[in-house]
Amino acid sequence: MSDMNPDEKAVPLTSLFPGERAKIVALGHGMGRQRHFRTMGLMEGKIVEIIAIQPARGPVVLNVEGTQIAIGRGMARHILIQKI
Amino acid sequence: MKKISLMGCPNVGKSVVFSRLTGVNVISSNYPGTTVDFTKGNTRIGVEKFELIDVPGTYSLEPTSKAEEVARSMLQEGDVVIDVVDATHLERNLYLTLEILERKKPTIVALNLWDETKHIGIDIDVDKLEKLLDVPVVPTCAITGEGIKELGSKLRDAKPSKTIEPMPEEERWLKVGEIVREVQVVHHRHHTIWERIADTTVKPVTGIPIAIITIFLTFLFIIEIGNWIIEHLMDPIFYNYYGPWIVSVVNSFSPEGLLHNILIGKSTIESLDFTQSFGLLTTGLYVPFDMVLPFVITFYFMLSLLEDVGYLPRLAVLVDTGLHKVGLHGSAIVPTILGFGCNVPGALATRVMETGKQRFIAATLMAIAVPCMAQSAMIFGILGRYGLKWILIVYCTLFVLYIFIGLMLKKIVRGESPELLLEVPPYRKPDVSTLLKKTWTKAYGFLAEAVPFVILGVFIVNLLYESGVIRVLSTVFSPVLTTLLGLPEGAIGALIMGFLRKDIAIGMLLPLGMSAQQLTISCIILTAYFPCIATFVVLLRELGIRDMLKATGLMILVSLAVGTSMRLILIGI
Numbered sequence: 001m002s003d004m005n006p007d008e009k010a011v012p013l014t015s016l017f018p019g020e021r022a023k024i025v026a027l028g029h030g031m032g033r034q035r036h037f038r039t040m041g042l043m044e045g046k047i048v049e050i051i052a053i054q055p056a057r058g059p060v061v062l063n064v065e066g067t068q069i070a071i072g073r074g075m076a077r078h079i080l081i082q083k084i
Numbered sequence: 085m086k087k088i089s090l091m092g093c094p095n096v097g098k099s100v101v102f103s104r105l106t107g108v109n110v111i112s113s114n115y116p117g118t119t120v121d122f123t124k125g126n127t128r129i130g131v132e133k134f135e136l137i138d139v140p141g142t143y144s145l146e147p148t149s150k151a152e153e154v155a156r157s158m159l160q161e162g163d164v165v166i167d168v169v170d171a172t173h174l175e176r177n178l179y180l181t182l183e184i185l186e187r188k189k190p191t192i193v194a195l196n197l198w199d200e201t202k203h204i205g206i207d208i209d210v211d212k213l214e215k216l217l218d219v220p221v222v223p224t225c226a227i228t229g230e231g232i233k234e235l236g237s238k239l240r241d242a243k244p245s246k247t248i249e250p251m252p253e254e255e256r257w258l259k260v261g262e263i264v265r266e267v268q269v270v271h272h273r274h275h276t277i278w279e280r281i282a283d284t285t286v287k288p289v290t291g292i293p294i295a296i297i298t299i300f301l302t303f304l305f306i307i308e309i310g311n312w313i314i315e316h317l318m319d320p321i322f323y324n325y326y327g328p329w330i331v332s333v334v335n336s337f338s339p340e341g342l343l344h345n346i347l348i349g350k351s352t353i354e355s356l357d358f359t360q361s362f363g364l365l366t367t368g369l370y371v372p373f374d375m376v377l378p379f380v381i382t383f384y385f386m387l388s389l390l391e392d393v394g395y396l397p398r399l400a401v402l403v404d405t406g407l408h409k410v411g412l413h414g415s416a417i418v419p420t421i422l423g424f425g426c427n428v429p430g431a432l433a434t435r436v437m438e439t440g441k442q443r444f445i446a447a448t449l450m451a452i453a454v455p456c457m458a459q460s461a462m463i464f465g466i467l468g469r470y471g472l473k474w475i476l477i478v479y480c481t482l483f484v485l486y487i488f489i490g491l492m493l494k495k496i497v498r499g500e501s502p503e504l505l506l507e508v509p510p511y512r513k514p515d516v517s518t519l520l521k522k523t524w525t526k527a528y529g530f531l532a533e534a535v536p537f538v539i540l541g542v543f544i545v546n547l548l549y550e551s552g553v554i555r556v557l558s559t560v561f562s563p564v565l566t567t568l569l570g571l572p573e574g575a576i577g578a579l580i581m582g583f584l585r586k587d588i589a590i591g592m593l594l595p596l597g598m599s600a601q602q603l604t605i606s607c608i609i610l611t612a613y614f615p616c617i618a619t620f621v622v623l624l625r626e627l628g629i630r631d632m633l634k635a636t637g638l639m640i641l642v643s644l645a646v647g648t649s650m651r652l653i654l655i656g657i
Contacts, residue, residue, distance in 0.1 A: 018287070032146070035253060039093070039143035040507055041176040052287040058405035059414065059504045061286050066204065067173055068286075068510075070401040070414070072503020 005082055013048070013079040014060065021049045021084060024064075028078030037079075041067040048081065085126075087135045088239070089162030091155065091184060093177050094141030095394075095509035096170040097196045099123075100226035102138040103518050105236065129236040137162060143176075145183045154435075164190045164242045166235070171195040171208060171223065174268055178260045181217070185248040191219045192242040194235050198223035205271035213267045218247040227515050282511050286398045295402050298395065306382040307464070313378035322374050327356040330365050346546045359465075360595045368542040371462070371587055372534050377527065379461040383425050384526035385519070392514035392522075396421070397506055404504045410490025411445045411497065412437070413504040419446055423454040426530065427619040430454065431626055441499025445490060447623055448635045451615040452642060453486035455586070458534060462590035463607050470600035477654075478607045485612065485646060489638070533618070534585070541581055541588040548577060568644070570651040572596050575606055582610045584617055601654040605647055613643035 010025050024046050027034045037043070041064050051068060052061040059070045071079075090105075092098045106125035123138040142155035159165065167184050169177040184191055193213075201208060214221040220241045224231030251259065284290040331353050338344045349361025358370035390396055396418060404414030415436050423430025427450060434446040455463065467474045494501065548554045557580070558573035565571045574596045582589035593606050614636070615623060624632045 031253075035144060035146065036505065038257060039176055039179050040505075041173060051283050052291070052401075054401065054405055055288050056405045058288075058408075059401055061401060061508060065173075065175075067176070068508035070286075070397070070404070070504055070506045070508055072404075072413070072505065075503050075505060 008082040010080040010082055013062070013076045013081050014073060016048075016050045016081065016083075018050050018052055021047055022081035023047055023084055024079060025082050026080040028080065029075070033075075040069055041065060042069060042071075042079070047084070085133050085135050086163045087137060087161055088164045088166055089137050089139050089158055090166050090168060091139050091159060091180070092141060092168035092196075093143050093170065093173075093180055095507060096141065096168050096177065097226045097512075098141060098168045099138060100515055100518055101166070101168050101194060101196060101224065101232070101235075102136060103521055104226050104229055104232045106136055129239055134164075134239075142180065144180055159184065159187065159189070162189065164192070164239065166192055166194055166239075166242075168194045168196050171198050171201045172204060172206060174206075174208060175260060175264045178263060179256060182248055182251075182256050182259060185217060185219065185245040186250045188244040190242040190244055192235070192238060193217065193219060193221045194231070195221055195223045196226055198231065199225045199228070207269040207271075209267045213263070216247065216263050216266065218245040219243060227513070279510075285395070286401055286508060288402070291398065291402050295399055298390075298399075302386045302390070305386055306379060310379040310382045310461070313381070314374060318374040318378060322358060322370055323356055327351070327358065327366075328353050331356070334365070342550065345550075346543070359591060362542055362545055362592075362595075364539055364542050364546075367588075367591065368539040369535075371591055372458075372531065372538045375465050375591075376458045376461045376534070376587055377531065379464075380425070380457050380530045381523060381527045383457050385523045387421065387425060388519050388522040388526075389514060392512065392519060394509045394511045397508045400504070400506055401508065408501070408503075409494070410449070410487065411494030411501045412442055412490070413502070415504060415506060416442070416446045420450060420454060423450040424457060424460070425526070426456045426458070427451065427454065427615055428622050431619055431622045434626065438502050439500045441497050442501055444497055444499075444627060444631055444635070445493045447627060448493065448638060449486050449490055451619060451623060451635065452489060452612045452639055453482040455482065455611045456616075458530075458585070458587040459590060459611065462587045466590060466594055467600070467603055467607065470603070474600050474604045477604050478611075481608050481646065481650065482611060485642065489642065534587075537585050537618075538588055541585045544584070545577065545581060545588070545592065548580070564644075568651070569605060569609065569647045570655045571602055571606060572598060578606065578610065579613070582616070583614060583620075586610060586616050599655075604654060605650045608650060609643045609647045612639060612646060614639055 005023075013022075016022055024042065024044055026044065027037050027042070029037075042048075046064050049063045050060060051063050054060070057073050059072050060076045061068060061070045090098055090102055102123065102125065106127045125136050125138075127134050127136050137158060139155045139158040140152075142152040144152075145156050145159070165184055167181050169181060181193060195208065195210065210221050210223055220238045222231055222235045222238055224235055226232065285294050331348055331351055334344060334348050338347070345363070347363050348366045349357065349363035351357045351361045351363060351366050358366050358374070361367055400414035400417045402414075403417050407413055407416050416434075418436060419430045419433035422433050430450050431447055434443045434450070437443045437446055463478060464475060467478065554574070554577050557576050561576045562573045565573055565575055575593065578589045578592040581592055589610055590607060593603055598606065614620070623635070627635065
């Protein structure tokens, strides 16, 4: 976890609000899912910005280096970030 | 003939590269049986002829869905691979590129969306990338056609890479990082104003109203323009020119009798009857060409437009929460919308769903509650004359069925319902020629598939009536039809025809002299009770015989139940 900043707490992606930015520190999940995330551009060390959060536990839309990705709330909970 | 596989991640503009390479006047045919999987087309580069296969987009060769499995097997088929890479997202696209190169097929890389890299401040050293990958790399901009010629001429230089050897996944990611650091420089930039505007379509507060307006305008376009084509083009052709001509031709050699009836029914020059005569050359052609084709064209035009602009993924995000309640997720909106065109591609598109449970639910709900365009066109056609109210009753009932059965299936079907994970691509300006080509291919596909079946259907109708079989069947099924559903005995003919073609089946309701209530009930039952034969065959292959039996049982139960309840609501006891 070379991207981890020891002074900042790692929290789930779902704790962010629309417009907030953070650094991804861990993807969680199994190998297959992690690979899928990475091939979509969602990797450790990247900066994510939350674009929208759908109501009623709907998906989160985020932006990672210009790619927008919609991701279910449950999956997003397992992705850990550090606020910047 | 050499085969070229066109591969790449989703949303890299692969289809545009495809249509650029194949040109306008090629016959690009859908691969038999797997219509939505991949398109094939022939192309001539220099003097050599090639067969080009447009493989569905995939992020990696380790498949996570059935559609990606197809992509992997298609890689093996090609003699040469064109790997289309999104130059604006080099890092994540290179993973698939490395995987392809590891297979040691002759490969050439198209660095597509090249013009956009400049707008957003990305510099890529093409020569260095070429050296590192050890295969030709050609910058392209498929939408303007830039670089496509060079891609074609460099095709002969495609070769297996010597520098990229098979490696484990972790190492591949490191390699990707290494290459990107060497060839790419990214200048920092901010969100543009256009991106901010684009974001409003995916934020719930603004996105949901925009989605409702978009869907409403889409339907308005399909119906209004479709009607316009019928009124100003198709009807005049049929009633002023074709009708009188065909009647006089048939009269000249067969003024009456069996052959006359089978060919043109009871039509005369004075009273042309295209809808109720049930002649092969009257109703058999009028239904597909006049009543259905105009709506098929407007439907596929709008669908292609929404698809090419990039709106569908946003719609998927917005409806995701709702579809979760029925055990699906946002991506299921695509097979559903396709189903409104034709259930066959809709059934195939359920492959985008990850699990068997989701595929079963998506396919069953579509077969029960989503009428295809041919069917919808006929529902508008025969119920429209009684007023919009009846059409709305049909569609609202089907919508309620979709939700109700979905809620139930989510509970009882075993398996997983994973969550949405979907890339939302940037909006793109659609390419008009690609758009028209897509629309034409789909409309042509409809005609090629529907016309023979409709004519066969009309022929069978004639046989059933002329031979008296229909009278026997009417008596047998009359308890269910009249007592339970409140329909005339003759409706059995339509229900039988519904196995073959739904449009003709609905057309058969007309001569029965039913009330608006009875017609409404019949339209609902005809939608829900069984898919047409073409859809059935595809579903059987996709779901397997056991799941298909379950789905079929459900369809019959549901249509009897909903038919009986609608009878009680609309007609009374």
